[in-house]
Amino acid sequence: xxxxxxxxxxxxxxxxxxxxxxxxxxSEWCGHSPILEEDIALANTALDLIGQTQxxxxxxxxxxxxxxxxxxxxxxxxxxxxxxVLLTELPNGDxxxxxxxxxxxxxxxxxxxxxxxxSSDETVAAIAAKASKEVAYHVERSADTVVGLGDGTEESxxxxxxxxxxxWPYVGEMFESDDIDAAMAEAGIAPDxxxxxxxxxxxxxxxxxxxxxxxxxxxxxxxxxxxxxxxxEHLGHLLATMxxxxxxxxxxxx
Amino acid sequence: MKNEWPLWEIFxxxxxxxxxxxxxxxxxxxxxxxxxxxxxxxxxxxxxxSIWVVEAKHISATAPGEKGPLFEPSESKVYRHPTFFDxxxxxxxx
Amino acid sequence: xxxxxxxxxxxxxxxxxxxxxxxxEFQDKxxxxxxxxxxxxxPDDYRRTLIRxxxxxxxxxxxxxxxxxxxxxxAPTLERKAILLAKVQDxxxxxxxxxxxxxxxxxxxxxxxxxxxxxxxxxxxxFNYPTLNWAxxxxxxxxxxxxxxxxxxxxxRTSYGPYSxxxxxxxxEESFHARQGYHAIMKMAFGTPEQKKQAQDAVNRLWFPxxxxxxxxxxxxxxxxxSMAWKIKVKSNDELRQQFVDQTVPQIEYLxxxxxxxxxxxxxxRGHYDFSDxxxxxxxxxxxxxxPCNVDRMKDRVNAWEDGQWVRDGLLAHARKKAAAKVAAx
Numbered sequence: 151x152x153x154x155x156x157x158x159x160x161x162x163x164x165x166x167x168x169x170x171x172x173x174x175x176x177s178e179w180c181g182h183s184p185i186l187e188e189d190i191a192l193a194n195t196a197l198d199l200i201g202q203t204q205x206x207x208x209x210x211x212x213x214x215x216x217x218x219x220x221x222x223x224x225x226x227x228x229x230x231x232x233x234x235v236l237l238t239e240l241p242n243g244d245x246x247x248x249x250x251x252x253x254x255x256x257x258x259x260x261x262x263x264x265x266x267x268x269s270s271d272e273t274v275a276a277i278a279a280k281a282s283k284e285v286a287y288h289v290e291r292s293a294d295t296v297v298g299l300g301d302g303t304e305e306s307x308x309x310x311x312x313x314x315x316x317x318w319p320y321v322g323e324m325f326e327s328d329d330i331d332a333a334m335a336e337a338g339i340a341p342d343x344x345x346x347x348x349x350x351x352x353x354x355x356x357x358x359x360x361x362x363x364x365x366x367x368x369x370x371x372x373x374x375x376x377x378x379x380x381x382x383e384h385l386g387h388l389l390a391t392m393x394x395x396x397x398x399x400x401x402x403x404x
Numbered sequence: 405m406k407n408e409w410p411l412w413e414i415f416x417x418x419x420x421x422x423x424x425x426x427x428x429x430x431x432x433x434x435x436x437x438x439x440x441x442x443x444x445x446x447x448x449x450x451x452x453x454s455i456w457v458v459e460a461k462h463i464s465a466t467a468p469g470e471k472g473p474l475f476e477p478s479e480s481k482v483y484r485h486p487t488f489f490d491x492x493x494x495x496x497x498x
Numbered sequence: 499x500x501x502x503x504x505x506x507x508x509x510x511x512x513x514x515x516x517x518x519x520x521x522x523e524f525q526d527k528x529x530x531x532x533x534x535x536x537x538x539x540x541p542d543d544y545r546r547t548l549i550r551x552x553x554x555x556x557x558x559x560x561x562x563x564x565x566x567x568x569x570x571x572x573a574p575t576l577e578r579k580a581i582l583l584a585k586v587q588d589x590x591x592x593x594x595x596x597x598x599x600x601x602x603x604x605x606x607x608x609x610x611x612x613x614x615x616x617x618x619x620x621x622x623x624x625f626n627y628p629t630l631n632w633a634x635x636x637x638x639x640x641x642x643x644x645x646x647x648x649x650x651x652x653x654x655r656t657s658y659g660p661y662s663x664x665x666x667x668x669x670x671e672e673s674f675h676a677r678q679g680y681h682a683i684m685k686m687a688f689g690t691p692e693q694k695k696q697a698q699d700a701v702n703r704l705w706f707p708x709x710x711x712x713x714x715x716x717x718x719x720x721x722x723x724x725s726m727a728w729k730i731k732v733k734s735n736d737e738l739r740q741q742f743v744d745q746t747v748p749q750i751e752y753l754x755x756x757x758x759x760x761x762x763x764x765x766x767x768r769g770h771y772d773f774s775d776x777x778x779x780x781x782x783x784x785x786x787x788x789x790p791c792n793v794d795r796m797k798d799r800v801n802a803w804e805d806g807q808w809v810r811d812g813l814l815a816h817a818r819k820k821a822a823a824k825v826a827a828x
Contacts, residue, residue, distance in 0.1 A: 170576075177570050177579070180586050181563035182798065184806020185409070186594045187430055189563075191444040193587035200580045207576075221575045245809045291440055298433070298816040299809065306812025395574040395632055402689055404574040404632075404682075407811055408608040411601060428667075429598045431607065433817035445591055448584075449671075468538045 153337040157330045158271075159213050160233060161340060163223070164330075164376050165277075166206030167234035170224055171385070172255060173199030174392055175242055184245055191291065195252065198284040205277045225396035229385050236375040237320040239385045246306065247313035249295045254317060256289035257353050258324045261346045270338035293357045300361025307362060314363050322371025325350070410459050412438040414446055417454035424456050435459070500558035500622045500646055501551045502713040503785065504731075506724045507543035528729050533659035536602040544728055548658055549603050550619070551730060553610045556596035557621035561795050563589045565629045566638055574632060581678050582635060588675065592668045599660040615800050623781060626789030627707045633686040633693070633700035639679015641701075641708040641746065647672050648742045649712070649733075657729035680749065687753040698755050705758035706776040712739040714778065743771050 176196040183189035207220035214223075237255060242248045263285050266278030299306040327344045334340040358365055374380030395404070409431035415424035427446050432438035438457040446452065466474055482488050491498055514522060521541060527534065534540055563586050570586065573579035597607040613619040624642055629635060647669065654665045686697035713719060713735040725731035747762055761774040783789070 174571065177583055180570055180583060181560075181567035181590070182802040184802070184809040185431065186560070186590050186597075187432065187441040187445060188806075188809070189590045190448075190587055190594070191441065193583055193590070194444050194448070197580055197583055197587075200576055200583070204576050204580075221577075224576055225574070245806060246812075287443075294436065294440065295813070298437075298813040301819065302812025302814075302816040303808070305808050306815070309808065391571045394572055399690070399692055402574075402693055404578055404685055407814060408606055409810065409814060411598075428595055428664075429601070430594060433813045434820065437813070437817070445594060448587070448591065465537065468535070 153271075153339060154333055155213060155215075157333040158339070159210055160330045161334050162206055162210035162213060162274075163231075163233040164235075166203050166210055166220075166223070167232050168238050168255070169199045169206060170203040171232070171234040171388065172238040172252075173197075173203060174388060175238065175240075176248070176252070178242055179245075179248065188245070192248075195288055195291075198281075198288065202277070202281045202284070205280070209273050209277065221396075225393045229381050229389060230378050232375075232381065232385060232389075233378055234375050234385075235320070235323045236372055236382055237317065237323065239375065239382055239388060240317070240320065241384055243313065243316070244309060246299050246309045247316065249292055249299070250310060250313045251317055253289065253292035253296045253357065254321055254354065255324075256285060256292050257350055257357075258346070259285045260289045261349050261353070262341070262343075265341040265346070269340060274339055296357060296363075297361045300358070300363045310361065311363055314358070315366055318366045319368070319370055319372050322369075323373040323375060326371075326373055326376060328377065409433050410461070412442075412457045413460050413463060414438075414442045415456040415458070416442070416446055416452040418451060420453055424454065427451075429460060432457075500562070500649070500711075501554040502620075502622055502711070503719075504547065504551045504554060504725065506722075507546035507550075508724060511723045511727050525727075528657045528727075531655075531657075531729075533662060534657050535659045543724075544730070545603055547725060547728070548661065548730060549600055549605045549610075551725075552596055552600040552603075552658075552661055552664075553605070553613070553619055554621060556593045556600060556610065557614045557619060558625065559589045559593035559596060561621040561625045561799060562642075563593075564795055564798055565625055565627070565791070566635060568629050569632065569635050572632070573635075578682065581682075585639065585675050585678060588671050592664075592671070595664040595667055596661075599658075599664045602660045611803060615796070615803060617787075617796070620785065621795075622711060623784040623789065624707050624711050625795060626784050626791045627704065628791055630703070631696040631699060633683055633696040634704065636679045636681075636683030636686060636697070637700035637704045639675050639677075640683055640749070641679075641704050642711070643672055643675040643679060644746060645708050645711045645742050647676060648738050648745075652732040652738065655729070655732050684753065687755055694755075697753065701750060701753075701755055702758045706780075709739055709743065709773070710776045710781045710784075712736075712742070714781070715775070718778075740770055743773050747771050 173196050176192055176199065179192045180189065180196070183192055203224065204220050207223045211218045211220055211223055237251060240251060259281070263278045263282035267275055267282055269275040269278065296310065300310045301307070325343045325347045327342050331340070331342050331344075335342045355365070375382075410433070411429055412432055412435075413429050414427050416427045417424045430438065430441050430445055432441045435457055438459075439455055442455045442457055443452075447455070478484075512521070514525070517525060520539060524534075524540060524544075534544075566582065566586050566589075570579065570583055573582050597610060600610060601607060610619065614621070629638060650665050650669050650672065654662055654669060656662045656665065683697050683700070686693040686700075688694075716722070716734045716736045719735050722731060722734060726734070743762070747757065750757055759774045761772060763772050765772045784792070787793075
């Protein structure tokens with residue numbers, strides 16, 4: 151069944167922008183982590199995310215059909231064109247907040263990639279198959295770290311609980327659905343995110359319980375990232391840094 | 405220092421069918437994390453299919469001074485090596 | 499040369515006559531290229547000098563993440579970002595291998611880090627220079643790692659087993675670094691006039707700091723003799739510097755850039771390039787802490803370590819709880 155090209159493009163941008171923006175955030179740690187082993191591990195995570203971005207945005211550019219590259223999409227769009235969820239653009243905060251954000255995203259990706267591997271779109275299925283192996287390791291590692299810090303010292307516990315209070319309102323956006331998601335579901339390309347929540351809650355609930363952390367009761371969810379309607383103020387600064395060279399010296403080969 | 409993460413020795417099987425080989429060490433709070441750290445530190449270039457970790461303090465070793473008594477006696481047992489025996493060519497490969 | 503001006507723990511070279519039997523046996527092993535291993539007997543001065551040298555080398559790798567890390571978030575393409583990140587990550591890995599080698603001598607990593615943070619140990623002078631434009635990233639990979647490789651290839655033959663093995667592993671990984679650097683600066687040198695200008699600026703600024711990496715001239719390098727006798731150091735500063743200049747000048751010419759030193763000239767008689775001495779006053783000033791980035795580099799490292807304390811403590815506390823629960827359950 152033919153799917154609306156623009157909707158497919160939006161779907162692919164949502165995937166690629168998530169990994170692009172989060173990969174950028176994680177890369178900010180390089181050289182500044184609490185210990186060498188963690189520095190190396192975080193860089194691996196960021197590298198995987200950048201690699202996934204190249205695949206998602208590469209395919210997005212192909213679907214768009216305007217002769218653009220993944221780099222054009224990453225470096226030459228403005229904030230309102232970005233389709234990442236707000237969670238990924240939030241500042242790193244301390245190491246615990248970074249790892250908790252990572253876990254909340256990894257858990258979502260691990261559920262989603264399992265579904266995307268069965269996508270009716272062969273390219274989507276192939277990207278998901280490659281990403282799913284990386285995601286499986288990411289979620290294992292970030293979950294371990296969240297448990298270790300949540301159930302570590304009093305200080306580490308308190309910091310992780312504070313990080314959870316800050317991040318939790320951004321979890322809900324990952325499960326929003328709109329007409330784009332409906333079209334993807336109808337075409338068998340991707341599942342409706344709303345339907346992934348139960349599996350996600352079970353996984354996240356188990357890990358956070360082991361981490362002795364309490365999930366905030368408030369249900370309110372910030373949104374506006376995956377539609378591009380309203381990003382946080384943080385995204386603009388991230389893009390100002392990330393896109394600077396391409397903007398200052400247009401048309402160069404690097 | 406009392407709060408330093410313990411030191412682990414890392415052994416990696418480079419390819420199927422090979423033995424694990426000592427590749428280096430790293431710090432980790434426990435064995436699980438040591439394995440994960442080893443994956444991230446020592447297999448960045450696709451170097452392994454299996455990882456062993458052992459906390460460094462659990463390794464026992466020969467003392468350098470015992471080198472003579474431990475290893476020299478085997479030097480005289482050349483008959484343990486296959487090339488010690490001349491086999492007639494007609495017998496074929498053995 | 500990531501280890502510069504290592505003060506040998508004794509002054510002057512001990513002659514055979516001054517050595518006792520144990521020392522003579524030790525020196526014989528070194529002279530016969532038999533590696534010294536962690537549990538072998540070794541003179542205290544050899545151990546102390548090695549800890550200093552390997553420690554400084556390790557610190558250099560880790561501080562060396564900072565100037566290049568400065569551009570990870572500004573890399574101009576996804577591929578360049580991935581390459582740079584992988585490269586800076588390798589530096590962390592090299593730091594880790596080297597700290598591990600130092601640990602076999604009985605000095606913990608935390609202790610070495612403490613000495614660095616208290617200003618009692620040093621790292622290579624080169625990392626106290628800033629990276630100011632994107633071509634610097636190419637130049638650092640090509641010139642700085644290129645200079646490091648010259649030294650590290652020699653150090654693969656060093657007498658201490660764990661150090662030698664770390665060097666072998668590091669050299670394998672480093673050739674990627676120099677090549678990606680040269681590739682990046684080629685794009686700049688062969689690019690638009692603005693890109694070429696950045697490439698020239700990078701080479702001009704980084705040339706002298708790069709050749710300073712080999713340390714003072716042999717005439718001023720008072721600590722070298724014993725280290726050479728112990729094969730902790732394998733070639734002299736000037737030998738290594740010359741080797742680097744000889745291999746690098748044609749590479750600059752290939753890029754079509756102006757040579758950063760007007761006195762670089764092929765000397766037929768010597769079979770080497772002549773070149774100007776760097777400004778050694780500047781070098782000693784940077785070593786003393788007056789380089790353009792000394793204060794910022796140390797602040798970054800100390801902050802990372804102090805801000806990370808709760809993380810290290812937290813994960814360790816959890817591991818201990820888990821171990822205790824396991825014991826209780828058995």
